Amino acid sequence: MSSLTSPVTGQAHMWRGIIEEYRDRMPVSETTPIVTLREGGTPLIHSEYLSELTGCEVHLKFDGSNPTGSFKDRGMTMAISKAKEAGAEAVICASTGNTSAAAAAYAAKAGMTAGVIVPKGKIALGKLAQALVHGAKVIQIDGNFDQALTICRELADTEPVELVNSVNPYRIDGQRSGAWEVVDQLGRAPDVHVMPVGNAGNITAYWRGYREYHADKIIDQLPVMRGYQAAGAAPIVLGAKVDKPETIATAIRIGNPASWQWAVEAAEESGGSIRAVTDPQIMAAFRLVARHGVFAEMASSASIAGLLELKERGDLEPGQTVVCVLTGHGLKDPEWAISDSDEPVTIPPEAEAAAIELGLR
Numbered sequence: 001m002s003s004l005t006s007p008v009t010g011q012a013h014m015w016r017g018i019i020e021e022y023r024d025r026m027p028v029s030e031t032t033p034i035v036t037l038r039e040g041g042t043p044l045i046h047s048e049y050l051s052e053l054t055g056c057e058v059h060l061k062f063d064g065s066n067p068t069g070s071f072k073d074r075g076m077t078m079a080i081s082k083a084k085e086a087g088a089e090a091v092i093c094a095s096t097g098n099t100s101a102a103a104a105a106y107a108a109k110a111g112m113t114a115g116v117i118v119p120k121g122k123i124a125l126g127k128l129a130q131a132l133v134h135g136a137k138v139i140q141i142d143g144n145f146d147q148a149l150t151i152c153r154e155l156a157d158t159e160p161v162e163l164v165n166s167v168n169p170y171r172i173d174g175q176r177s178g179a180w181e182v183v184d185q186l187g188r189a190p191d192v193h194v195m196p197v198g199n200a201g202n203i204t205a206y207w208r209g210y211r212e213y214h215a216d217k218i219i220d221q222l223p224v225m226r227g228y229q230a231a232g233a234a235p236i237v238l239g240a241k242v243d244k245p246e247t248i249a250t251a252i253r254i255g256n257p258a259s260w261q262w263a264v265e266a267a268e269e270s271g272g273s274i275r276a277v278t279d280p281q282i283m284a285a286f287r288l289v290a291r292h293g294v295f296a297e298m299a300s301s302a303s304i305a306g307l308l309e310l311k312e313r314g315d316l317e318p319g320q321t322v323v324c325v326l327t328g329h330g331l332k333d334p335e336w337a338i339s340d341s342d343e344p345v346t347i348p349p350e351a352e353a354a355a356i357e358l359g360l361r
């Protein structure tokens, strides 16, 4: 086990990863080999801009600052640790990109092999690079995420591989840590919790996390859960599977969420909702948060688009504490960031020219 304090100063609390930090809430024993990259402990960032815009206190839970750049690390440390404990030598997953990045990294840390099946041409370059650099076997299919997941479930049934998609219950177990961190950082539960919904594992995990803290009397109220799908991939909103999901937010481009019923339960039990935001709304939100200092990936921005939608509908009360989860890092897919910016100008290597170009003279 890693130490709590600096061996030099004896003071700083070095974050040990979510399993060690929340060990008594995790399904591990003394002998479970903990495979960690010290995930979690991500910043909760107060947004002055969004607070002013909405009349609420808005905080951004930036899970893009996890080791592989998305919240998937929270679940993967659990899934890979348990797979290792069970003696597995190989893991497999279907992915829109971030699950494969996390699976590849944690499998590599554990000395296991990872196979990932992804929809061809629909994976952000950064995510593909991650899977490859960590040595995963990457297979593309002429199909979508839902079909990739079907293949993986079949392989896990018939072959000696462990499935590490969020249908693996340990993934959800690990991801509950997001809710606990939010409470630990805020000192209370938020009034409203806003997040993107794809395969719906994360909203399931957050709701479980909040409910457990509530049952243990760590918090005395529960947040209203507001989940947002992309309009072109909104099966829960439509109440029917979507055969050809389409959205620029590829991480939530999912037509048949594995945790569908739990997402609905989270929304209903909390007095919340699962709604949809359009690609233009998501894009505008992506640019808005970036202009205020946080570079989150496109799918993450659905929670900001959702926040603005809640405001517009009159579903927020003044002064409420709101947490928006930013699930992944914008650097995963820099193309969106530069797509509507002009190329930087080129000047002679002189301060005067720079001063003129900057409008300082």
Ligand SMILES: *Cc1c(COP(=O)(O)O)cnc(C)c1O
Binding pocket: 070, 071, 072, 098, 099, 166, 196, 197, 198, 199, 200, 201, 202, 203, 251, 252, 297, 299, 300, 327, 328, 329
């Ligand atoms: C996986 C992912 C989502 C969707 O999470 P689900 O648990 O599938 O609902 C959202 N944003 C990002 C960045 C992701 O990687």
